[in-house]
Amino acid sequence: xxxxxxxxxxxxxxxxxxxxxxxxxxxxxxxxxxxxxxxxxxxxxxxxxxxxxxxxxxxxxxxxxxxxxxxxxxxxxxxxxxxxxxxxxxxxxxxxxxxxxxxxxxxxxxxxxxxxxxxxxxxxxxxxxxxxxxxxxxxxxxxxxxxxxxxxxxxxxxxxxxxxxxxxxxxxxxxxxxxxxxxxxxxxxxxxxxxxxxxxxxxxxxxxxxxxxxxxxxxxxxxxxxxxxxxxxxxxxxxxxxxxxxxxxxxxxxxxxxxxxxxxxxxxxxxxxxxxxxxxxxxxxxxxxxxxxxxxxxxxxxxxxxxxxxxxxxxxxxxxxxxxxxxxxxxxxxxxxxxxxxxxxxxxxxxxxxxxxxxxxxxxxxxxxxxxxxxxxxxxxxxxxxxxxxxxxxxxxxxxxxxxxxxx
Amino acid sequence: xxxxxxxxxxxxxxxxxxxxxxxxxxxxxxxxxxxxxxxxxxxxxxxxxxxxxxxxxxxxxxxxxxxxxxxxxxxxxxxxxxxxxxxxxxxxxxxxxxxxxxxxxxxxxxxxxxxxxxxxxxxxxxxxxxxxxxxxxxxxxxxxxxxxxxxxxxxxxxxxxxxxxxxxxxxxxxxxxxxxxxxxxxxxxxxxxxxxxxxxxxxxxxxxxxxxxxxxxxxxxxxxxxxxxxxxxxxxxxxxxxxxxxxxxxxxxxxxxxxxxxxxxxxxxxxxxxxxxxxxxxxxxxxxxxxxxxxxxxxxxxxxxxxxxxxxxxxxxxxxxxxxxxxxxxxxxxxxxxxxxxxxxxxxxxxxxxxxxxxxxxxxxxxxxxxxxxxxxxxxxxxxxxxxxxxxxxxxxxxxxxxxxxxxxxxxxxxxxxxxxxxxxxxxxxxxxxxxxxxxxxxxxxxxx
Numbered sequence: 126x127x128x129x130x131x132x133x134x135x136x137x138x139x140x141x142x143x144x145x146x147x148x149x150x151x152x153x154x155x156x157x158x159x160x161x162x163x164x165x166x167x168x169x170x171x172x173x174x175x176x177x178x179x180x181x182x183x184x185x186x187x188x189x190x191x192x193x194x195x196x197x198x199x200x201x202x203x204x205x206x207x208x209x210x211x212x213x214x215x216x217x218x219x220x221x222x223x224x225x226x227x228x229x230x231x232x233x234x235x236x237x238x239x240x241x242x243x244x245x246x247x248x249x250x251x252x253x254x255x256x257x258x259x260x261x262x263x264x265x266x267x268x269x270x271x272x273x274x275x276x277x278x279x280x281x282x283x284x285x286x287x288x289x290x291x292x293x294x295x296x297x298x299x300x301x302x303x304x305x306x307x308x309x310x311x312x313x314x315x316x317x318x319x320x321x322x323x324x325x326x327x328x329x330x331x332x333x334x335x336x337x338x339x340x341x342x343x344x345x346x347x348x349x350x351x352x353x354x355x356x357x358x359x360x361x362x363x364x365x366x367x368x369x370x371x372x373x374x375x376x377x378x379x380x381x382x383x384x385x386x387x388x389x390x391x392x393x394x395x396x397x398x399x400x401x402x403x404x405x406x407x408x409x410x411x412x413x414x415x416x417x418x419x420x421x422x423x424x425x426x427x428x429x430x431x432x433x434x435x436x437x438x439x440x441x442x443x444x445x446x447x448x449x450x451x452x453x454x455x456x457x458x459x460x461x462x463x464x465x466x467x468x469x470x471x472x473x474x475x476x477x478x479x480x481x482x483x484x485x486x487x488x489x490x491x492x493x494x495x496x497x498x499x500x501x502x503x504x505x506x507x508x509x510x511x512x513x514x515x516x517x518x519x520x521x522x523x524x525x526x527x528x529x530x531x532x533x
Numbered sequence: 534x535x536x537x538x539x540x541x542x543x544x545x546x547x548x549x550x551x552x553x554x555x556x557x558x559x560x561x562x563x564x565x566x567x568x569x570x571x572x573x574x575x576x577x578x579x580x581x582x583x584x585x586x587x588x589x590x591x592x593x594x595x596x597x598x599x600x601x602x603x604x605x606x607x608x609x610x611x612x613x614x615x616x617x618x619x620x621x622x623x624x625x626x627x628x629x630x631x632x633x634x635x636x637x638x639x640x641x642x643x644x645x646x647x648x649x650x651x652x653x654x655x656x657x658x659x660x661x662x663x664x665x666x667x668x669x670x671x672x673x674x675x676x677x678x679x680x681x682x683x684x685x686x687x688x689x690x691x692x693x694x695x696x697x698x699x700x701x702x703x704x705x706x707x708x709x710x711x712x713x714x715x716x717x718x719x720x721x722x723x724x725x726x727x728x729x730x731x732x733x734x735x736x737x738x739x740x741x742x743x744x745x746x747x748x749x750x751x752x753x754x755x756x757x758x759x760x761x762x763x764x765x766x767x768x769x770x771x772x773x774x775x776x777x778x779x780x781x782x783x784x785x786x787x788x789x790x791x792x793x794x795x796x797x798x799x800x801x802x803x804x805x806x807x808x809x810x811x812x813x814x815x816x817x818x819x820x821x822x823x824x825x826x827x828x829x830x831x832x833x834x835x836x837x838x839x840x841x842x843x844x845x846x847x848x849x850x851x852x853x854x855x856x857x858x859x860x861x862x863x864x865x866x867x868x869x870x871x872x873x874x875x876x877x878x879x880x881x882x883x884x885x886x887x888x889x890x891x892x893x894x895x896x897x898x899x900x901x902x903x904x905x906x907x908x909x910x911x912x913x914x915x916x917x918x919x920x921x922x923x924x925x926x927x928x929x930x931x932x933x934x935x936x937x938x939x940x941x942x943x944x945x946x947x948x949x950x951x952x953x954x955x956x957x958x959x960x961x962x963x964x965x966x967x968x969x970x971x972x973x974x975x976x977x978x979x980x981x982x
Contacts, residue, residue: 129866153905157870161863161900165957165965167838168546168691168860171878171886172961173904175871177911180884257905301908301962399882402913468912468926517927521942528764 129156146251150258174300178260180400184391185267185458188381191374193232195384196275197224199377200331205347214373214386231275231331232380238282240266246290250299261300261307261464262290268308268458271381272451272499273315274328276335281322285314305506306465309499316499326352329377353378354449355488355496361437371448382454385447392457401461404470405477409456410447412481417443420489438489446485455498456481465506469516476512480505536742538725538759540920543747544955546691546879548838548860549897552796554698556807560822562814565608565628567593571852572604572662574671574978577623585612590637590659590789593626599675605659607791607813609635625849628813642784644709648716655713658783662852663776664714667754667763669978670949670971679770681720681761684711686734686774687727687744689751690837690954694796694856696774699807700732706781707732707774711739713784714772724774725756733774749920754952758921763946775855795850797824799838799859800897801831814850816857825859832900834858839954840967863901870903878903881917881959907962915956923947925956929966932973937980940973950974 132152139148152158153175162169198219201207210216243266244258251258269286289311294303316323327333329352336346354376357364366376374384382388395401420439423429429439447453460466460480467476480501487497569577577594581587588609596602606628614627639658646654655661656675666673673679688696700707715722715738724733725744734741742760744750753771763769772780775793782790791811797819798805804823816833825831825846834841836854850857872885879896880886888896915925923944931939950967957966 129868133866149905153871156866156868157901157903158905159864159866160902160905161832162902163843165840165967166954167832167834167841167843167858167900168548168879168898168958169901169903169963170959170961171875171880171888171903172882172884172959173871173902173963174907174910174961175904176884176886177882177961179872257907259907261910299908301910398884399914400884400911463912464910466912469924470913470916473913513927517924517943520922520924520944523922524762524764524942524944527762528766 132156133159143252143255146255146257147248150248150251174260175263177400178263180398181264181395181458182267184394184401185264185271185381187387187391188271188384188454189232189236189267191384191387192271192380193228194219194221194224195374196228196231196331196380197221197226198375199275199329200227203330203333210370210375213369216375219375227331228275232270234279235270235273235277235282235380236267238279239269239286242283242286243269243290246287246295250291250295256299259300261294265290265308265311269311272308272312272379272454274323275331275380276328276333277315277322281315281319285311285318288314301464303464304510305503306459306462309459309503309506312499313503324356326356329353329379355438358437358441358449361431361434368445368448371445376449379451379454382451385453388453388457392453395457395461401457402463402466402473402477404473405461405466405480406456408474408477409460409481409484412478412483413446413452413456413485414443414481415478416482416485417441417446420485435489446488450488450496451498452484455484455502459498459502460505465509467509467512467516469513471519472509472512472516475516476505476509479508535740536760538742538744538746538750538756540744540746540750540755540759542917542920543689543749544879544881544918544959545689545747546839546898546958547893547895548691549800549895550798550802550805550860551692551895552694552798552805552807552856554695554807556794556809559808559810559814560818561630562811562818563630564613564815565606565610565630565811565813566815566849567604567607567626567628567813568849568851569594569604569623569626572672574669574975575602575604577604579615579623579626581606581612581626583612583615586610587612587628588635588637589791590639590783592659594623596672599656601653601656602661602672602675603657603659604662605637605789607789607811636788636790639783639787639789641787642713644712644784646716651713651716654784655780659789660780660783663772663780665771667757667769667771667949668946669974671978673770674768677768679718679720679768682714682718682722682770682772683753683757683760684722684724684733684739684772684774684777685751685753685756686724686731686741687751689727689748690839691748692796692798692856692858693751693837694775694794694798694807696733697728697731699775699794699796699855700778702732703778703781704732704736706778706785708736708781709784710772710777710781711736713780714770715739718770720761720769723756723760725751725753727751746920749952749955752951754947754949755920758923758947762922762944765941765946767946773853773855776853793855795854796856797859798856799834801825801829801859801861810850812850812852815847816844816850817847819857820846820859830862830864831859832862834860838898839958840951861897861899863899865901867901881914902963904961904963906964909962909964911961914959914961918955918959919952921947921952925953925966928973929953929956929964929969932969932976935973935976937977940977941981945973945977948974 293307293310483501576597610630953966
């Protein structure tokens with residue numbers, strides 16, 4: 126009782142001051158405010174934006190924890206210290222404390238930087254502009270660590286997060302007003318500003334960059350290399366991973382994007398809770414499969430042979446595209462961002478389909494950067510309002526037609 | 534022409550405290566109050582000055598834009614106070630009732646009369662106030678000709694007064710009113726009913742539609758949208774079913790009898806039940822006997838919990854309501870309200886909210902916002918509870934940025950604030966949808982007229 130009263134009097138004290146949004150943001154984390162409904166419905170549904178965002182975070186937690194294990198696992202496998210998994214998702218080689226602790230201590234700083242810097246910027250803007258701190262960053266801050274390579278230097282992350290939050294969101298007026306997905310804006314910034322840290326075969330396994338530097342300085346240790354499957358395919362190298370490895374996520378890649386199984390479960394959770402749009406998820410998957418299948422047909426028709434640089438990815442079986450790279454993660458957690466996606470139900474079908482379709486297209490035709498889902502989503506973010514416009518115009522035209530029939 | 538209307542999109546909010554089907558005579562109120570704000574957009578010209586004596590059915594004020602449109606006193610008595618607000622706006626006209634009621638005799642009306650006569654009679658007798666129009670959801674303009682008239686005979690809102698019960702035995706009055714209204718339009722009088730037992734089911738000169746499905750299946754806006762949506766340049770009229778009784782009695786007897794059976798409902802009421810009372814009467818005549826605690830922390834609403842008006846315990850029943858809802862105030866903090874599992878509140882998501890498990894459970898909801906106001910973020914959840922062929926979020930945004938062309942194109946002529954009550958209820962951003970729509974309609978009324 127005491128705490129509640131004390132916080133209440135503090136809230137009254139800060140009311141109307143510059144610090145009110147900052148205080149309220151912290152206060153509302155502990156207590157749902159005592160505000161009552163006025164001049165509209167006198168009762169309100171149980172959900173608020175915090176609960177909504179919290180649901181998405183819950184769906185992301187398994188990916189984060191898996192990412193921690195996988196970081197350690199990839200490191201020790203590449204270093205030759207442990208054997209690769211052999212016995213399914215619950216393989217004892219994977220779920221070890223050793224794997225986890227390496228990943229945990231590597232990823233925790235990334236998580237802290239992401240949240241610390243991002244929320245810092247949010248608070249700053251809320252205080253300056255006098256609006257409440259919006260919850261959007263709770264999800265963005267969780268997404269960012271999951272879509273960067275494990276060896277990303279923290280200072281780069283700081284720069285990117287500041288850029289992403291300010292340019293991607295705050296200049297438009299905060300959560301709900303932004304055009305581009307902030308998490309992807311951050312990743313796109315990293316990718317174009319520091320390409321060597323976001324692609325290639327050195328950044329995906331913990332310690333690979335460090336080892337390369339040691340070798341260059343005369344060390345005799347073996348090089349650690351961990352190329353992503355997409356990287357291998359883009360260069361038409363063979364892939365050593367089985368389909369099950371890809372599905373379970375025992376592969377190198379961005380921290381949280383590898384386990385298609387857990388992403389699938391997260392997606393089902395989002396659909397079940399009605400927070401994520403099943404329309405976008407389903408249509409994206411269909412779009413990706415269609416494009417993948419078309420490429421398979423092109424290969425089967427013999428128009429592309431194994432001398433072509435597109436051969437590796439084009440000949441990948443169409444449904445494998447969903448298991449490799451960030452495809453699944455992007456579809457489930459990024460494409461469904463309600464603010465930047467299409468807002469009409471019909472529009473969501475078109476929007477999702479094009480994301481899947483274009484992702485695979487970029488993947489295949491851009492060997493320099495084989496992951497297309499980030500660019501596809503950003504591109505469709507820009508086009509989402511246009512799609513909505515035409516969908517809404519359909520409704521408007523129906524209304525005009527009705528009026529004409531009456532007067533005719 | 535009759536059409537069965539079955540909607541799927543919507544949400545039934547089941548609340549504790551539904552009125553038991555017994556009727557008591559309310560204690561006769563000493564004071565009555567008529568508030569011009571109930572008649573949105575009407576500018577009153579006062580006739581009855583302070584201190585004047587009026588009979589029941591005598592003019593209190595008329596519409597400044599149309600002198601023939603009278604607004605009358607529900608009771609006979611003395612005008613004790615005309616409360617004024619800023620710029621001498623009339624806030625309320627307070628009447629102290631006589632012990633013995635006397636009525637103005639408007640004369641028995643010949644139901645075979647033509648449209649002009651019917652209209653003039655309704656305008657002069659004060660019954661015009663019960664006729665509202667769309668677009669704009671205001672008292673109907675007397676010089677407009679509606680393409681049709683719509684009446685909802687099925688109340689689907691939470692705790693709503695059961696019209697089959699409150700209108701029982703009033704068939705003669707209902708019939709008289711419907712007959713008169715049917716003269717005023719060529720498109721017919723459309724009535725929605727929930728079951729064939731409705732007193733409205735077998736009326737002559739009307740087209741009845743069976744409606745079913747979750748709330749807002751009983752909203753008149755849903756009926757209009759499914760039968761004959763309002764196009765640009767068209768007008769439709771709506772009348773509340775319970776007001777047909779007053780209109781009907783006036784036509785049959787010449788007496789403006791403001792009596793109405795209303796429900797007193799809500800979880801704060803000890804024994805929720807029905808009362809026979811008059812419009813404009815003090816709610817304190819009903820709420821305390823077997824009702825609410827005197828020092829309780831409750832919200833009193835004249836109307837239903839979704840679109841009613843807040844009133845104080847010493848306030849008055851408004852002109853159009855047939856229910857007083859009383860629910861607990863929610864002005865308390867809730868520890869970790871945003872992330873803990875919720876079993877005792879209603880939600881249309883499943884984000885650790887479990888009302889989907891118990892669709893028939895009755896809830897005791899309070900007035901807490903359950904969160905803070907935010908920008909529009911989520912999409913697609915309004916559409917789940919909004920059965921009209923309109924894009925709700927897009928039209929709300931058009932109202933917010935005041936783009937008249939877009940508001941018109943998206944269907945603003947078809948809607949009333951109450952159509953957006955459910956979208957407001959489920960809104961995770963806690964946006965005041967009904968207020969936004971009302972402001973949008975007012976803007977259009979001012980700019981386009």
